[in-house]
Amino acid sequence: MVINKILFTILEIRYLIRKKPVALKKNFFFHFIILLCTAIISIFIFNSNYLIEVYSTHYISNILIFSLAELIYYLGEYKYFFYFFIIISFLWLFYLNFVLVNKLYLAYEDEIEYILNNNGNIYYGRLPILYIVVFVNIFSAVIALFVSELFYNNISRYIVVNYLSLSLLNYSQFNLTLLLILTLPGIISGAVKVYLKFRKYLLKAGNHL
Amino acid sequence: MILFRNVFSTSLENFSLQIEKGEFIIINSSDSESLNQIIKLLGAYSLPDKGLLRLPFKRELMKKEMEIVYSEQFFLNDRKVEDNLKYTFQIKEFSLSIFKVRLKKILDLIKINNCLELYPQELKAHQKVRVGIARALLSYPSILILFDSLQYIDEVNSQSIFHLLENINNNNITIIYLSRDSNFCHRHRKIKKVNIDQKKYLEKGLNGNK
Numbered sequence: 001m002v003i004n005k006i007l008f009t010i011l012e013i014r015y016l017i018r019k020k021p022v023a024l025k026k027n028f029f030f031h032f033i034i035l036l037c038t039a040i041i042s043i044f045i046f047n048s049n050y051l052i053e054v055y056s057t058h059y060i061s062n063i064l065i066f067s068l069a070e071l072i073y074y075l076g077e078y079k080y081f082f083y084f085f086i087i088i089s090f091l092w093l094f095y096l097n098f099v100l101v102n103k104l105y106l107a108y109e110d111e112i113e114y115i116l117n118n119n120g121n122i123y124y125g126r127l128p129i130l131y132i133v134v135f136v137n138i139f140s141a142v143i144a145l146f147v148s149e150l151f152y153n154n155i156s157r158y159i160v161v162n163y164l165s166l167s168l169l170n171y172s173q174f175n176l177t178l179l180l181i182l183t184l185p186g187i188i189s190g191a192v193k194v195y196l197k198f199r200k201y202l203l204k205a206g207n208h209l
Numbered sequence: 210m211i212l213f214r215n216v217f218s219t220s221l222e223n224f225s226l227q228i229e230k231g232e233f234i235i236i237n238s239s240d241s242e243s244l245n246q247i248i249k250l251l252g253a254y255s256l257p258d259k260g261l262l263r264l265p266f267k268r269e270l271m272k273k274e275m276e277i278v279y280s281e282q283f284f285l286n287d288r289k290v291e292d293n294l295k296y297t298f299q300i301k302e303f304s305l306s307i308f309k310v311r312l313k314k315i316l317d318l319i320k321i322n323n324c325l326e327l328y329p330q331e332l333k334a335h336q337k338v339r340v341g342i343a344r345a346l347l348s349y350p351s352i353l354i355l356f357d358s359l360q361y362i363d364e365v366n367s368q369s370i371f372h373l374l375e376n377i378n379n380n381n382i383t384i385i386y387l388s389r390d391s392n393f394c395h396r397h398r399k400i401k402k403v404n405i406d407q408k409k410y411l412e413k414g415l416n417g418n419k
Contacts, residue, residue: 110285111285114296114300118297119273119301120297120300121301121302124300
């Protein structure tokens with residue numbers, strides 16, 4: 001029964017997503033680039049906050065300037081590992097997007113055929129794919145952050161093993177407020193741009209009569 | 210006004226025809242390729258090799274102004290008929306606030322009130338065609354093309370649909386019916402008919418005698 005309820009909710013969400021309006025192809029890439037940038041920023045913040053605790057004699061939190069200064073200081077010594085983990089996180093995101101888009105095109109094959117038969121706009125077929133991919137990108141960014149953290153700490157050998165499990169929840173290691181402040185503007189600006197494009201699109205359609 | 214004058218293309222040879230605005234016309238031929246070629250030329254998907262072709266709108270607009278109803282129609286089986294119609298309305302860049310007003314106008318012409326709450330799997334063959342015609346009329350077309358859409362339907366239902374098409378034609382919409390059956394013309398004697406095969410046969414015969 002529980003499984004049935006879960007499946008029903010998923011189908012309902014899928015149906016709601018279908019009804020929503022479309023965003024253009026440019027916005028798709030725009031959104032994707034913004035999410036990548038947010039992933040980079042989040043990794044930088046995490047590392048900076050963590051490094052303060054390890055290296056600095058005086059612990060300073062909630063100040064970005066000091067953390068970045070410490071980060072730059074650190075990069076002089078361990079440049080290789082840092083870039084290596086950033087590349088892994090990027091590859092994870094790219095892999096998810098390429099695989100997911102191909103799978104979702106198969107899932108929405110009927111709609112795309114329907115649009116092509118009725119001379120409709122193909123962008124309406126890409127709408128649900130866009131929304132799902134955006135959610136997955138946010139999810140993948142968080143995973144990339146977490147995974148990179150684990151690898152980073154293991155190889156650098158500055159971490160105590162006990163901290164690994166609840167490292168994200170610790171306020172001293174990972175500053176959530178800073179992450180939210182810096183990531184949300186990127187996501188919101190993308191969402192607003194998509195909404196404005198859609199609004200223009202609706203107005204154009206309304207004037208047809 | 211649509212005008213073909215001595216048009217040569219892949220399957221058409223020396224084809225000439227004149228269709229005025231708000232006219233109802235039946236075109237017959239045994240070859241389906243020649244009928245397909247007519248649709249491609251009307252929708253500006255392909256250009257003629259030789260001859261003159263005049264269309265009422267620009268080539269970019271012809272795809273929007275023209276609607277085609279095939280014999281086998283494709284629906285989305287996940288959702289109801291009304292949602293299918295709404296989805297087509299959304300695809301063709303109309304706002305959904307106008308949808309109910311537009312649907313009422315179409316339901317006055319085509320009475321498919323019983324079909325709206327059904328799924329497309331539950332529909333019968335003649336109901337599918339009626340829904341297909343309704344779907345085509347949603348996007349304010351000026352030309353409606355039927356490509357052998359009454360092929361798999363009984364004579365009683367086909368005649369009722371044909372009377373329905375005459376009512377649609379009274380609203381100043383040109384209707385072009387493309388059929389493969391040569392007997393299809395004989396049922397409806399008032400409407401203008403063209404048979405492509407006879408012309409082609411005569412020309413080939415004359416060339417052969419020479």
